[in-house]
Amino acid sequence: MSTAREEILRRVRRATRDVPEGERPEDVAVERGYRKEDDAPREEVVARFAERVAEYKAEVRRVKEADLPEAIGENLKERAIERLIVPPGLPEEWLPGGVEVLRDDEERRLTNEELDRSDGALTGCSLGIAQTGTIVLDAGEAQGRRALTLLPDYHLCVVREDQVVGLVPEAFARLEETVKGEGRAVTFISGPSATSDIELNRVEGVHGPRTLEVLISG
Amino acid sequence: MTLQRSPDAFSADAGKTPTFEQSAKVSLADTQLRRNLGKATQTIRAKRAAAVEEMPDWERLREAGRALKERVTRHLDEYLLRLEESVTRAGGHVHWARDAEESNRIIAGIAKAHDAEEVVKVKSIATDETKLNEYLEGEGITAHETDLAELIIQLAGETSSHILVPAIHKNRAEIRELFKEKLGARGLSDDPSDLTNAARLYLREKFLKAKVGISGANFAVAETGTVCVVESEGNGRMCTTLPPVLVTLMGIEKVIPAWRDYEVFMQLLPRSSTAERMNPYTSFWTGVSRESGDGPNEFHLVLLDNGRTGVLADERGRQALSCIRCSACLNVCPVYERTGGHAYNSVYPGPIGAILTPQLVGIGKPGPDSLPYASSLCGACYEVCPVKINIPEVLIHLRGRVTRHKQDGGGLKGRLDPENAAMKTMARVFSDRKLYEGAQKAARVGQWPLARDGAIGRLPGRLAGWTESRDLKAIPKQTFREWWKARNGSPENGSA
Ligand code: SF4
Numbered sequence: 001m002s003t004a005r006e007e008i009l010r011r012v013r014r015a016t017r018d019v020p021e022g023e024r025p026e027d028v029a030v031e032r033g034y035r036k037e038d039d040a041p042r043e044e045v046v047a048r049f050a051e052r053v054a055e056y057k058a059e060v061r062r063v064k065e066a067d068l069p070e071a072i073g074e075n076l077k078e079r080a081i082e083r084l085i086v087p088p089g090l091p092e093e094w095l096p097g098g099v100e101v102l103r104d105d106e107e108r109r110l111t112n113e114e115l116d117r118s119d120g121a122l123t124g125c126s127l128g129i130a131q132t133g134t135i136v137l138d139a140g141e142a143q144g145r146r147a148l149t150l151l152p153d154y155h156l157c158v159v160r161e162d163q164v165v166g167l168v169p170e171a172f173a174r175l176e177e178t179v180k181g182e183g184r185a186v187t188f189i190s191g192p193s194a195t196s197d198i199e200l201n202r203v204e205g206v207h208g209p210r211t212l213e214v215l216i217s218g
Numbered sequence: 219m220t221l222q223r224s225p226d227a228f229s230a231d232a233g234k235t236p237t238f239e240q241s242a243k244v245s246l247a248d249t250q251l252r253r254n255l256g257k258a259t260q261t262i263r264a265k266r267a268a269a270v271e272e273m274p275d276w277e278r279l280r281e282a283g284r285a286l287k288e289r290v291t292r293h294l295d296e297y298l299l300r301l302e303e304s305v306t307r308a309g310g311h312v313h314w315a316r317d318a319e320e321s322n323r324i325i326a327g328i329a330k331a332h333d334a335e336e337v338v339k340v341k342s343i344a345t346d347e348t349k350l351n352e353y354l355e356g357e358g359i360t361a362h363e364t365d366l367a368e369l370i371i372q373l374a375g376e377t378s379s380h381i382l383v384p385a386i387h388k389n390r391a392e393i394r395e396l397f398k399e400k401l402g403a404r405g406l407s408d409d410p411s412d413l414t415n416a417a418r419l420y421l422r423e424k425f426l427k428a429k430v431g432i433s434g435a436n437f438a439v440a441e442t443g444t445v446c447v448v449e450s451e452g453n454g455r456m457c458t459t460l461p462p463v464l465v466t467l468m469g470i471e472k473v474i475p476a477w478r479d480y481e482v483f484m485q486l487l488p489r490s491s492t493a494e495r496m497n498p499y500t501s502f503w504t505g506v507s508r509e510s511g512d513g514p515n516e517f518h519l520v521l522l523d524n525g526r527t528g529v530l531a532d533e534r535g536r537q538a539l540s541c542i543r544c545s546a547c548l549n550v551c552p553v554y555e556r557t558g559g560h561a562y563n564s565v566y567p568g569p570i571g572a573i574l575t576p577q578l579v580g581i582g583k584p585g586p587d588s589l590p591y592a593s594s595l596c597g598a599c600y601e602v603c604p605v606k607i608n609i610p611e612v613l614i615h616l617r618g619r620v621t622r623h624k625q626d627g628g629g630l631k632g633r634l635d636p637e638n639a640a641m642k643t644m645a646r647v648f649s650d651r652k653l654y655e656g657a658q659k660a661a662r663v664g665q666w667p668l669a670r671d672g673a674i675g676r677l678p679g680r681l682a683g684w685t686e687s688r689d690l691k692a693i694p695k696q697t698f699r700e701w702w703k704a705r706n707g708s709p710e711n712g713s714a
Contacts, residue, residue: 004314011527012295018533019292028289033278109511112426132496145512146459169481179442183308183504190496193452195366203414208452
């Protein structure tokens with residue numbers, strides 16, 4: 001008796017008998033005539049990113065790099081964040097006084113319950129996509145494991161201006177190495193979670209953080 | 219409720235599935251359902267059009283999406299083997315399932331090996347197709363649906379009526395009553411954000427406790443083994459990140475060649491489905507990341523056939539396998555708008571369901587066989603489809619197959635049948651974009667003297683063969699696209 005694998009492959013081959021013997025996958029032409037890069041000036045790209053993130057009902061502020069620690073402090077204070085989740089590699093100077101810092105590191109990983117009971121998470125990111133107002137996390141420096149930005153009810157994300165790309169294809173190009181090399185998980189975040197399942201009324205915040213705030217520094 | 223479970227196209231007794239006409243009568247009598255559906259599809263249609271207008275390269279993206287899918291279908295064996303190798307290299311396990319039964323057995327086996335009495339699930343039409351929840355229940359395992367709409371439907375003991383908004387037929391008052399009764403949520407208002415919060419609290423506990431998460435997949439990359447789930451609510455992130463064991467069920471047609479190909483599909487899918495520039499959350503994972511403790515430490519990918527190789531064998535029908543389940547074709551379909559999803563008696567409703575269901579389960583069952591007729595062939599589905607599936611062409615092709623099947627399996631008699639000849643002409647017209655548009659225009663221009671009672675008695679030119687044996691609905695004075703533009707004024711969005 002053949003295995004499921006063998007049988008499915010045999011069925012596939014039988015079903016595609018019309019495909020000529022010598023045809024290679026690459027022989028099936030794929031016309032990639034779509035836009036690959038945004039040629040707008042940098043400032044325009046960053047401004048568009050800020051605008052589109054804000055359209056998802058995320059709060060966005062642009063700040064000078066030197067003012068970042070102060071801005072972070074303001075945001076956390078306004079949201080009354082007391083227990084703050086911090087991923088490995090987050091710049092120390094970003095951390096304001098007066099909050100309890102819960103660090104997730106290799107020696108001591110926070111439990112899901114600890115993450116659930118915290119007030120929020122502060123992270124950097126891998127990329128921002130202006131075209132769609134998307135923040136990309138790749139579990140790298142200053143981002144940490146996926147659960148860190150999932151269980152807390154609040155996420156404050158810092159995006160450096162030079163991390164913002166124009167179009168979606170630029171983002172996938174930049175992420176290629178991370179995925180192929182280390183196989184790290186990638187998460188696209190476009191606004192706080194939402195549902196339109198009840199009479200198509202959009203409700204922000206179902207399971208992920210209900211509040212997403214973004215600081216763009218440059 | 220009139221919309222309780224009856225056998226559907228994927229049930230063991232699929233032969234007893236009612237026909238589209240029989241079921242549509244029930245739906246058409248339900249005015250609440252029609253009101254909800256009308257409101258919903260209109261809203262989504264208008265939003266989608268705006269999201270697409272914003273993209274100057276939309277047609278080029280569609281073409282790339284279509285071509286990539288064609289490449290995969292023609293070389294599916296090779297891509298499946300590459301995917302298997304990549305996932306295995308990244309620390310995952312790959313399983314192959316010939317049919318629903320085999321797939322269910324594999325998944326239940328994994329859950330049992332981890333002593334899981336409960337599992338959390340993120341919406342997956344493939345698991346609806348295989349009726350995984352029922353199977354797990356029989357094995358003593360409770361599957362918790364975690365999408366808000368799926369939860370609503372599960373609590374109500376019903377089936378989904380829309381790929382994307384499965385609870386489209388339920389209003390907020392009905393949902394409040396349901397949550398009060400089943401979740402014991404007291405003092406609940408019918409404000410959608412209150413109802414959503416009740417679900418958040420109820421499900422959070424399930425996510426934290428679950429040992430096994432189950433998901434579907436939107437895409438899986440052969441080159442890297444990277445699987446992806448596109449979602450809105452965050453339950454997909456929960457299910458694919460928190461439980462130590464993750465099982466993903468995907469149809470074999472969901473494989474795409476390379477990582478970079480996401481740049482095409484992640485532009486096409488969100489705008490076509492929820493009419494957003496990007497959906498709130500998308501998770502991409504490549505096997506397991508044990509060292510960093512990120513996500514599950516065990517990952518199983520189940521590759522499901524269950525009739526897909528049968529679809530693949532039909533050269534004209536196989537394009538149905540390109541579907542990325544965006545549901546745009548449902549939202550523009552005048553038939554779907556009136557009957558809703560339940561009339562299709564399948565987990566795949568609407569225009570795509572009408573071509574996918576009968577092919578997946580095989581021609582020869584009265585219920586599914588009736589689906590290719592559930593269309594006025596207006597062509598709106600083809601116009602919106604982000605991967606350019608020519609649904610009208612396949613509908614007509616399948617009508618031909620159904621007819622031939624009835625007439626002793628396509629013998630001489632079948633070929634001589636005038637209806638078959640008409641269908642062949644029609645199929646040819648629909649398979650060629652120019653011919654189709656030309657014929658449509660010819661029909662429109664010359665339509666007036668021929669139309670009687672809203673139906674066209676006889677058509678000029680190429681369509682003549684068709685109307686000799688079938689009454690054709692009057693072709694609208696404008697095409698769908700023209701009508702849409704006129705109705706909505708010019709698009710207000712600038713370029714991206
Ligand atoms: S057939 Fe096309 S439009 Fe319909 S759900 Fe599939 S991809 Fe979307």
